[in-house]
Amino acid sequence: MTKPIATGQTILVVGGGISGMTAALEAAECGRQVVLVEREPALGGRTGRLYRYFPKMCHPTCGLEINLRRLKGNPNVQVLTMAEVVGIEGRRGDYRARIRIRPRYVNERCTACGDCARAVDAEVPNAHNYGLDRVRGVYLPHPMAYPQRYVIDPSLVGSADAGKAKAACRYDAIDLDMREETIELHIGAVVWATGWKPYDATLIHPYGYGRFPNVVTSVEFERLADPAGPTAGRLLRPSDGREAKDIAFIQCAGSRDENHLRHCSRICCMASLKQTRYVREAWGDDAKSTIYYIDLRVIDRFEDFYQSVRKDPAVRFVKSKPARIAQDAATGNPVIHGVDTEGYHRYAATHDLVVLAIGMEPEANGLALPDDVVRDSSGFIEGSADGGQIGAGSSASPLDVNRSVQSATAAALRAIKVIHQTAAAES
Amino acid sequence: MGATSTETNMADPNATALARYRNDFLKEVEERVEEGPWVKMCMQCGVCAGSCPFGPHWEHSPQKIFMMIRAGKRDEVLRSDSMWMCTSCYNCVVRCPRQLPITQIMHGLATYAHRLGLAPKLQPTRDFSLQFWDNCTRTGRVNELKLTMGVYFKDGLAAGIRKGWEMRRVALGLLKSGRLNPFELFGGHRCKDQKGVAAMLKKAREIEEQRKRAPG
Numbered sequence: 001m002t003k004p005i006a007t008g009q010t011i012l013v014v015g016g017g018i019s020g021m022t023a024a025l026e027a028a029e030c031g032r033q034v035v036l037v038e039r040e041p042a043l044g045g046r047t048g049r050l051y052r053y054f055p056k057m058c059h060p061t062c063g064l065e066i067n068l069r070r071l072k073g074n075p076n077v078q079v080l081t082m083a084e085v086v087g088i089e090g091r092r093g094d095y096r097a098r099i100r101i102r103p104r105y106v107n108e109r110c111t112a113c114g115d116c117a118r119a120v121d122a123e124v125p126n127a128h129n130y131g132l133d134r135v136r137g138v139y140l141p142h143p144m145a146y147p148q149r150y151v152i153d154p155s156l157v158g159s160a161d162a163g164k165a166k167a168a169c170r171y172d173a174i175d176l177d178m179r180e181e182t183i184e185l186h187i188g189a190v191v192w193a194t195g196w197k198p199y200d201a202t203l204i205h206p207y208g209y210g211r212f213p214n215v216v217t218s219v220e221f222e223r224l225a226d227p228a229g230p231t232a233g234r235l236l237r238p239s240d241g242r243e244a245k246d247i248a249f250i251q252c253a254g255s256r257d258e259n260h261l262r263h264c265s266r267i268c269c270m271a272s273l274k275q276t277r278y279v280r281e282a283w284g285d286d287a288k289s290t291i292y293y294i295d296l297r298v299i300d301r302f303e304d305f306y307q308s309v310r311k312d313p314a315v316r317f318v319k320s321k322p323a324r325i326a327q328d329a330a331t332g333n334p335v336i337h338g339v340d341t342e343g344y345h346r347y348a349a350t351h352d353l354v355v356l357a358i359g360m361e362p363e364a365n366g367l368a369l370p371d372d373v374v375r376d377s378s379g380f381i382e383g384s385a386d387g388g389q390i391g392a393g394s395s396a397s398p399l400d401v402n403r404s405v406q407s408a409t410a411a412a413l414r415a416i417k418v419i420h421q422t423a424a425a426e427s
Numbered sequence: 428m429g430a431t432s433t434e435t436n437m438a439d440p441n442a443t444a445l446a447r448y449r450n451d452f453l454k455e456v457e458e459r460v461e462e463g464p465w466v467k468m469c470m471q472c473g474v475c476a477g478s479c480p481f482g483p484h485w486e487h488s489p490q491k492i493f494m495m496i497r498a499g500k501r502d503e504v505l506r507s508d509s510m511w512m513c514t515s516c517y518n519c520v521v522r523c524p525r526q527l528p529i530t531q532i533m534h535g536l537a538t539y540a541h542r543l544g545l546a547p548k549l550q551p552t553r554d555f556s557l558q559f560w561d562n563c564t565r566t567g568r569v570n571e572l573k574l575t576m577g578v579y580f581k582d583g584l585a586a587g588i589r590k591g592w593e594m595r596r597v598a599l600g601l602l603k604s605g606r607l608n609p610f611e612l613f614g615g616h617r618c619k620d621q622k623g624v625a626a627m628l629k630k631a632r633e634i635e636e637q638r639k640r641a642p643g
């Protein structure tokens with residue numbers, strides 16, 4: 001691959017979700033040079049895996065599309081996909097970043113015609129759908145993927161399938177000799193936009209995720225509701241494929257909990273309110289949603305949204321954090337046990353499906369960041385003390401899309417400031 | 428409140444506490460009850476209430492007790508038999524999102540209520556605890572036979588005999604395997620340094636008194 005050109009006046013943006021794309025574009029549109037590094041084969045991050053997003057219930061494609069158009073038209077941003085930062089040394093204005101790039105086995109001649117995918121039989125878990133279904137081992141990550149270029153899963157390389165894919169390509173775009181490589185770039189500032197990941201629900205033992213098939217996470221539920229998802233948008237139970245009409249949402253699953261994530265993930269109350277709309281949309285007056293909560297944190301400008309859900313007779317609110325979930329052996333129905341806070345009534349409530357409103361954990365947890373990067377007690381990135389490295393979007397705090405974009409714009413401005421000061425010092 | 432002089436206060440710990448804390452029951456719990464300062468950390472989520480295996484049998488769950496403390500329901504809490512129902516299974520403690528030491532607080536409240544003379548007199552856990560303490564501190568060793576007899580016969584001779592008859596197989600088994608010595612009923616064996624144990628307990632009591640007197 002061609003190594004990107006970078007200097008001490010280049011900004012490195014790590015993570016190509018909505019925050020990283022925003023930070024990169026804002027800086028680039030101010031005339032700065034940017035290298036945008038994304039670990040996955042396509043940009044978009046977790047926003048691209050939502051069915052719709054609050055508060056306007058638009059499809060994530062609209063927000064992504066605008067950003068992709070800006071990106072394609074801007075020569076100041078160089079995008080590296082399947083790339084990860086493995087080390088950063090130096091200080092404000094003068095960093096050396098080492099970036100490891102995994103092989104895609106498909107080069108830029110790819111037209112995304114898909115002939116290669118049709119030629120292979122092997123299947124791999126579909127990462128875009130959180131592994132809920134499988135795709136062919138040669139795939140386009142999702143229809144909107146940027147770059148629009150197929151990927152060959154490394155497990156296929158060396159197999160007959162890889163050869164078949166190569167033979168099927170009419171553009172000579174498949175290169176099975178690609179190797180992993182590590183490049184080093186000279187840069188002036190770093191924006192960390194590595195985003196979030198869903199908290200590992202199997203660790204919340206009393207809720208039975210992983211043991212009971214009809215207990216799913218909120219991110220999986222987004223995929224179930226999406227026509228491009230594993231069930232083609234039908235709300236079906238994983239255990240038996242039955243229609244899930246009576247759905248429970250459990251708030252703070254893993255959040256606000258000293259045994260798990262100590263912070264409030266801030267978006268999950270709104271996410272569940274939004275998801276009751278999916279249930280309503282799917283089943284009309286047959287829909288039944290129940291939200292179990294400690295307190296609902298639907299902040300300021302979302303009040304209208306909250307009030308409209310409150311008015312929906314299909315949605316019930318129970319002020320209680322459930323103690324545990326059991327499974328009815330005969331039906332596979334999850335049964336929620338707890339005591340409510342408004343009257344201290346004991347309940348055992350049966351539902352078709354339980355959705356855990358899972359907490360947002362910083363994706364960078366478990367990643368070795370440079371020593372001078374400051375993180376809060378949950379691992380969210382504040383930045384480096386000298387200001388040369390900056391946290392943006394949901395890697396800096398659990399934020400929704402709107403606030404992530406604000407945070408990323410602010411981060412871009414700080415990065416530009418660092419570059420200006422470096423440039424002034426050099427001249 | 429009935430607290431008329433220092434002497435009566437000294438004699439009636441409940442009156443002393445009432446005079447000192449007036450309507451601030453939360454403060455009283457924070458200062459007087461083991462692990463009391465944790466009470467205000469409860470966010471009323473309900474996990475403990477739903478996690479207690481004895482939950483359905485308590486009048487007030489831990490969650491409710493913590494709210495009652497904050498609401499100043501002093502009498503209802505201290506005279507309640509709820510915290511005496513805690514079996515120390517620690518289910519609530521491992522699940523509480525705020526990591527409150529709930530089990531310890533339950534025992535702390537029970538002990539405090541007992542000291543003030545407010546604990547329900549006939550509560551079986553309280554009765555057993557008292558007999559156990561009395562039994563083991565007297566000789567420095569638990570005399571199991573006397574303890575069992577004491578518990579069986581607390582409701583009268585007839586009830587004691589009935590209970591004993593119900594348990595005869597177990598008793599016989601213990602007797603055969605040498606785990607039960609009928610002669611223990613007369614005196615029984617004691618620990619080697621009985622004086623030492625007594626001195627230790629006396630010292631512990633002193634330290635506790637000191638701590639209670641300390642302003643806080």
Ligand SMILES: Cc1cc2nc3c(=O)[nH]c(=O)nc-3n(C[C@H](O)[C@H](O)[C@H](O)COP(=O)(O)OP(=O)(O)OC[C@H]3O[C@@H](n4cnc5c(N)ncnc54)[C@H](O)[C@@H]3O)c2cc1C
Binds near residue numbers: 014038083084
């Ligand atoms: C169930 C649920 C529903 C939600 N619904 C809504 C909604 O309706 N409306 C709304 O506004 N918000 C919603 N959100 C929040 C929304 O998902 C986030 O605000 C958004 O994803 C934040 O974008 P981001 O770019 O900061 O992070 P991400 O989307 O996580 O993007 C981070 C990117 O960085 C990449 N990356 C990570 N680590 C590295 C690395 N080491 N090197 C290189 N690249 C890396 C990742 O691959 C990813 O592409 C929801 C969240 C949840 C959990």
Ligand code: SF4
Binds near residue numbers: 255
């Ligand atoms: S946003 Fe709501 S569900 Fe999410 S952690 Fe905060 S209170 Fe809990």
Ligand code: SF4
Binds near residue numbers: 474
């Ligand atoms: S589990 Fe903890 S925070 Fe929740 S009600 Fe019980 S004591 Fe309070």
